[in-house]
Amino acid sequence: MISFFGVFIASFLSYTEFHFGQLLSLIMKHWSNYWTTSNTLNSFAESEASKGYTGAIKDYWFNVFSTLKPESRIVDIGCGNGALACLAAEYSEMHNLHFDIHGIDAADINPLQSLKSEKEVLKLLKQITFHPATPAEKLPFESKSIDMFISQFGFEYADFEQATIQCVNSLTENGTINIMAHHPASPISQDTEIGEHLLKNILHTSPLFLQVDLLLDIATQVKASGQYQSWKQNPYNQSISRTIKWILDTLKFQFNEDKHEAWLQDIFNRVIPVLQNLATEDPQKLRAHLAQQFKVLEEHRTRLEEQLKATITDTKINALEQQINGLGRSSQISPFTIDNRPFAWSISIL
Structure with a gap:
């Protein structure tokens, strides 16, 4: 029994x-x-959108990339399987700019293997140099060697203060950091x-x-x-x-x-x-x-x-602005809205 x-x-x-x-x-x-x-490029989209950013988000980033010169060196922080890096590759290909694109992530990523069945995406992924198990607090790039850091829902997961210092030290004289970060009022x-x-x-x-x-x-x-x-x-x-x-x-x-x-x-x-x-x-x-x-x-x-925990509150925004000023850089920070609702913080460090 x-x-x-x-x-x-x-x-x-x-x-x-x-x-x-x-x-x-x-x-x-x-x-x-x-x-x-997951067989997806990003972690906040489903269906066809999982294969990359579209619409207003794509327009936002294409506008950011339009400020870059040919052969610019770009690093996508917290790249995941490369959604944002792929947008940079797509823009570079469209305008024959030959960007040197890198993607770093603290996770042990392998986008070329994970998305090997996605032929159109794979074509873009092959134009990107990925750095797995690479946290933003310990960048593998030389001082003044990067023209632009970009990040969509990735940068804020790092130690913001240390990652900002690392990125600023790696920027060329006119280099910029452009971030979309989680907004607490977003859907x-x-x-x-x-x-x-x-x-x-x-x-x-x-x-x-x-x-x-x-x-x-x-x-x-x-x-x-x-x-x-x-x-x-x-x-x-x-x-x-x-x-x-x-x-x-x-x-x-x-x-x-x-x-x-x-x-x-x-x-x-x-x-x-x-x-x-x-x-x-x-x-x-x-x-x-x-x-x-x-x-x-x-x-x-x-x-x-x-x-x-990573979502950027007003307190974090204030601390970031003070830090950026202390590093001798300026910032532009505002909500990025879709359908009149906050979708993310738009953060530019100049």
């Missing part, structure tokens, strides 16, 4: 061992994992705050994953005992399944606003099929799949948390 309490404790220890034992590793590797597996920042709160609640406060993992653990043991043919009538199955249904209903009630819908549905789409397939698939494999889904969601939550 399986001891329910014993199985619960064993499952809890197993699951929390996975959760906390892997957390540090997730924090260190989540961006590298994202860029090497991206607001949606990020919603998603991070929801994921944190479900992954770290709600017992959803713990209870599903417990159910799969019991199912694995029942199958090993040769009693799986009566799994539907198993009292542990019936009891824990009722608990899981109650948890799901509670989460629907708790997160019932339109702003929660996409976030909650994504989680349910990862968990509910596991429960639906329990009667026909190996519970041990389903348990491994559940752990993988938890890992993916936790990496996503960590990225959202880091973005919220």
Whole structure:
């Protein structure tokens, strides 16, 4: 006879061992994992837009590139898989300017491998020299060797003060730094705050994953005992399944606003099929799949948390302006708007 309490404790220890034992590793590797597996140029676009910036954003950057001379040396900071660097390559190609384009990222990026199936994008990526595992605080460029630093949703993740010093020291006499950084009032920042709160609640406060993992653990043991043919009538199955249904209903009630819908549905789409397939698939494999889904969601939550910390507040803007003045440079800082809403900070260091 399986001891329910014993199985619960064993499952809890197993699951929390996975959760906390892997957390540090997730924090260190989540961006590298994202860029090497997402098949996207940037982290804030979906569908066709994931293949590069378009519309008002593209126009903004083309206007920035129009100030550069032929053969200018450009560095994209926090380049990810190269969305902004590709825009620079596209502009250079259009105007026969032969820019020398570099992309640096603290993550272990490999855009040429990650996007090898995207022929049009790959053509642009091959014009860029990428520097993986290269933080903005430790630039590999000589003093006064860079004509322009650019960054879209990347620079603010670095130590702003140290990265600014590094960039200014690397600029040519007339070189500039041009940044689009997260604005706290942007739709991206607001949606990020919603998603991070929801994921944190479900992954770290709600017992959803713990209870599903417990159910799969019991199912694995029942199958090993040769009693799986009566799994539907198993009292542990019936009891824990009722608990899981109650948890799901509670989460629907708790997160019932339109702003929660996409976030909650994504989680349910990862968990509910596991429960639906329990009667026909190996519970041990389903348990491994559940752990993988938890890992993916936790990496996503960590990225959202880091973005919220990186968002540029008015206090950070004031500190940046003072630092730039102290370095003998001037700055132009203003909100960049789309449809009359702040999308990002536009920051130019001259």
